[in-house]
Amino acid sequence: MIKNKSIMITGAAGFIGSNLTELLLKNSNFLILIDNFNDYYQGKEEQLQQILRNYQQNQEYELFKADLVELSTFDEINQDIDYIFHLAAQAGVRYSIENAAEVTYNNIVGSVNLFEYALKSSSIKKIIYASSSAVYGNPIYTPVDEEHPKNPISPYAVSKLCGEHYANMYFNEYNLPVASLRFYTVYGPRSRPDMAIRKFFSLMLQNKEILIYGDGNQKRDFTYISDIINGLILAGENDKSCGETFNIGGSNPISVNDLVSKMYEVAKAEKKVRYIDRQKGDVDVTHSDISKAKKILNFKPKVSIELGLENQFEWLLSC
Numbered sequence: 001m002i003k004n005k006s007i008m009i010t011g012a013a014g015f016i017g018s019n020l021t022e023l024l025l026k027n028s029n030f031l032i033l034i035d036n037f038n039d040y041y042q043g044k045e046e047q048l049q050q051i052l053r054n055y056q057q058n059q060e061y062e063l064f065k066a067d068l069v070e071l072s073t074f075d076e077i078n079q080d081i082d083y084i085f086h087l088a089a090q091a092g093v094r095y096s097i098e099n100a101a102e103v104t105y106n107n108i109v110g111s112v113n114l115f116e117y118a119l120k121s122s123s124i125k126k127i128i129y130a131s132s133s134a135v136y137g138n139p140i141y142t143p144v145d146e147e148h149p150k151n152p153i154s155p156y157a158v159s160k161l162c163g164e165h166y167a168n169m170y171f172n173e174y175n176l177p178v179a180s181l182r183f184y185t186v187y188g189p190r191s192r193p194d195m196a197i198r199k200f201f202s203l204m205l206q207n208k209e210i211l212i213y214g215d216g217n218q219k220r221d222f223t224y225i226s227d228i229i230n231g232l233i234l235a236g237e238n239d240k241s242c243g244e245t246f247n248i249g250g251s252n253p254i255s256v257n258d259l260v261s262k263m264y265e266v267a268k269a270e271k272k273v274r275y276i277d278r279q280k281g282d283v284d285v286t287h288s289d290i291s292k293a294k295k296i297l298n299f300k301p302k303v304s305i306e307l308g309l310e311n312q313f314e315w316l317l318s319c
Contacts, residue, residue: 011088068110184249188225249288
């Protein structure tokens with residue numbers, strides 16, 4: 001576990017960012033937290049403040065409401081930084097299809113600006129860039145290892161792959177200590193309202209119908225949030241992660257139909273499901289080969305889909 005370090009987290013108020021913030025504050029780190037608090041979804045500012053109320057501004061953290069595409073953002077930072085976890089991005093595969101220019105600009109320019117800032121610092125030990133399994137597109141074999149051909153089918157996926165290429169370029173040409181992690185369908189407490197598991201549970205609690213895109217046989221490699229956070233920490237700590245890319249997933253895919261059935265069991269609700277046309281940007285299956293992360297990072301997912309669903313449902317009830 002990383003302790004007593006100075007750490008920057010971009011996208012600190014988001015799903016993954018807020019969970020990482022909570023863990024690193026508990027372990028006596030000083031955090032530089034950056035988020036633009038855009039209106040893509042409501043509640044994340046309050047979500048972050050609930051964590052920060054137990055800590056002292058300027059003593060245990062600094063919070064910047066700022067955007068990475070603005071170079072002036074970095075002029076405000078006067079702290080030497082040991083680690084950067086770059087989680088900020090305009091998320092959403094479907095959102096990106098309708099807002100391609102916005103997603104492209106935010107995700108790529110923001111990442112390049114961050115890498116340029118990091119080049120000027122002599123204190124940074126590691127940068128972890130959050131990528132996505134979406135870079136693979138529809139796989140030609142499963143499980144998918146890191147060498148699998150890349151065929152992104154949404155602007156979001158293209159922007160994430162482009163960020164990886166920049167990360168590799170800065171490592172190869174400037175020796176910037178950066179690693180990329182390809183996350184597989186993250187779920188758990190503090191997830192965005194538009195994410196499938198949270199959205200489905202919310203509808204169940206309202207006794208409303210669930211809409212499933214396609215026939216529901218598509219499979220997803222769901223990964224619980226604590227396993228994702230563990231992958232981030234392990235990649236940050238490990239010297240051998242520099243210049244590398246890792247799959248971080250549960251490596252145990254489940255069909256959407258089976259997932260929904262398990263969710264109804266957890267919620268103890270009457271099943272109400274309707275199937276509608278498949279959406280652009282959706283892939284048939286995601287299935288991570290995590291052999292590389294196991295070997296180099298000692299990464300191993302610990303939370304089963306059954307336990308993860310129970311945890312998320314209990315959290316939603318408490319909101």
